[in-house]
Amino acid sequence: MNVRSSAAVLAAIAVIGAAAPAAADSSPSPSPSQQALPSALYGESDPQYDGVWRQSLALLAQHTVGVEPPKEAVDWLVGQQCADGSFAPFRADTGTACDAETMVDTNQTAAAVQALAALGGHDAVTGKALDWLKSVQNKDGGWGYMAGGASDANSTSLVVGALAAAGEKPAEVVKGGKSPQDALLKLALPCDAEDDGAGAFAFQPDKKGELVANADATAAGVAGSLGVGLVVEPGKDKGRSGAADAACEKAKTPEQAAANGAAHLTDALAADGHLVSALPGAEDQPDYGNTADAVVALAAQGATGPAAKSAAWLEKNAADWAAQSGPAAYAQLILAAHATGTDPRAFGGTDLVKKLAATGPAAPAGDASGEKNGQERTDEKEKDDSGSGSGVWWALGAFLVVGAGAGVLVNSRKKRRQP
Template sequence: MNVRRRSAAALAAIAVFGAAAPAVAADPSPSASASLPAGLYGSADPQYDGVWRQSLTLLAQDTVRMVPAKQAVDWLTGQQCANGAFAPYRADTSKPCDARTMVDTNSTAAAVQALWAVGGHGDVVEDALAWLKSVQNKDGGWGYSPGGPSDANSTSVVIGALTATGTEPESVTKDGKTPYDALLTFALPCSEGEGAGAFAFQPDKAGKLLANDDATAAGVLGALGKGLVTEPGRTAGGGDAGCAGGDKPTREQAAANGAAHLARAVAKDGHLTSALAGADPQPDYGNTADAVVALAAQGGAEKAAKPLAWLQKNAGTWAKQSGPAAYAQLILAAHATGTDPRAFGGADLVKQLNATGPAPEGFKATDTLRTTNQAADEDKKDDSPFGVWWFVGVCLVFGIGIGFFLSGRNRKRQP
């Protein structure tokens, strides 16, 4: 994922699905700047990615069953405009949004997914979904800005918002076109040679589709009807086959074709490469994390093993420099592959993410995902001779029996 930028020049330079790093140089400090709102994660300028990085953070925390800080959630809900849309960042939310407020579909769709996962904000989610539906294009898709031409990334992230909230994308139509109709127009046909099966961000000025790895990762998730958070898929053979389905594949086949393109792209070095004009090619950590999610969602965790291993070995410095969205991307990649984010290449991504903003309130009441280390730490806290095992022995002596075991089991659940 690449950072969202407001300028036309930046939008032309990169695809706009995701926020791995802010538009300005990231402050590597793990704590939020005093000049920024207390509920916001990260210390870098939020002008271009505030809502996006906050949304990814809340989603990442939800994958490990954490209850986010109330002030963090309140910050996000407070960014919404009266019409339901979100801008990347509103410094003064006491002023109502107007025609100059640069709202966008990507920030809005990400906020929908995050607030739905957190729960308890149905009115905010409903208003945001209504706005997204109101700015759907005639081809069935969405552009970054309302009224702008549809692109693969924006259409995919809105599909994710729809499916995350239980809305069937095929039921959201404009002029008889569905979001999937629009998305498939960005899939390169199998006759395209090296780029076969990939997704383009948009057609170029000549109407030609050019393979784009960022758009492909987004397009795979969109074609599968998946959001930013996904589980490992079960598609046999996904991610390593050639292009199939001809020039008009089904959306499931388009997802498989896109995954196959990504698998080829990471086969040699284990990572995707950025190739911005005038710059030497460099490993693209954010898009590689996206590729891991897409490959795992389409073909299972084993299909993402190589780029995942590369991230575990190499992404630590990038995440520290880039901030909360980068940590969140890695956590979402870990979640998509069934990997423990608390032991990701020797790093505790959850701890590092939480250190960039307000501490979460705890774990969800239904959480049973305690790690071995957590259990060990809790056991160490009970040094009293009247500890749990002594108590068990006494209770057995007095014949409490099964009733004790039931209450003890409840007592040991993660709060």
């Protein structure tokens, strides 16, 4: 696949996830997407690198809390699909067929599958997308961000979530005799790992072939090892209320790797209830997006105590971050709230559902369905004036860290994901 600009290279390598502090734009000129944004798109920042991601998370989050997304927003997402089933971050002209220059990727595709599978009625679209994802599965059982790229924990876990959302059994999707869980096990650090990395997951092996613990990759690895996606239903505590309750053991199974990863996250969150950004120059900044992902992963594992503690921290501190970052950030918080049984309509004094709806297509004037669609009758959408859509600057920053050998990273999520 050919890439035509340095900015495109940076965005292609990183997994889309939560927003990070803005970096300088290396694009030689404004992208086509900056000239006229589709009215059906969530968010007002440039969708060149994260349009499908943020749209997918927004639709998924709304569906999860019982809100029917606007039809035009769903239709826009469906229309972004390429003929081979893959999705690129943003196609300004869907009348022109995708070609070798179109930067499709596994993360946008997997996020779109999770959203459209949840909404229902899009089996043909999700079926083609899954066929494409299976066609680019690596021989180790995993996936990289781009087709043919080395497998990473975040991309592999996002695809696992897509498979599960579509009713398939991820462990049975194999390539070269290897499943996605096999790929994730190879990225799990041993219990005797140094630098407090015991039980964590690495994004990818570094240049020396060594595994470096990464909190975002760990959250993704826990979810992927458990075979779940971006949406996790609140469940009962399985006795893993603290790190001491789940001692690290040799990860011979995906389930043990998930337990080890959850214990690692519990330790990382114990002091302050949040993760800290690992991006250059941001060592002391809270990482809201990765903290939200960690909450979902811990809830999936049954570590409801640590998950609730971090969800409470997000309630008190994440409102400004979400307002600056846009729809994907609101969606991440809604999914974290849902996973812990927290009311997203009263999240630290913020109605996340209302805020997310305000970033999307506005209900027509006089349309009584505004409440049903989660749209407020406002004269204009709530603007994202931060200039950094959730995932765009994160992608650029994450690449710099990965390129430096740290292995730091996403629908998204996820980016996800440290982002």
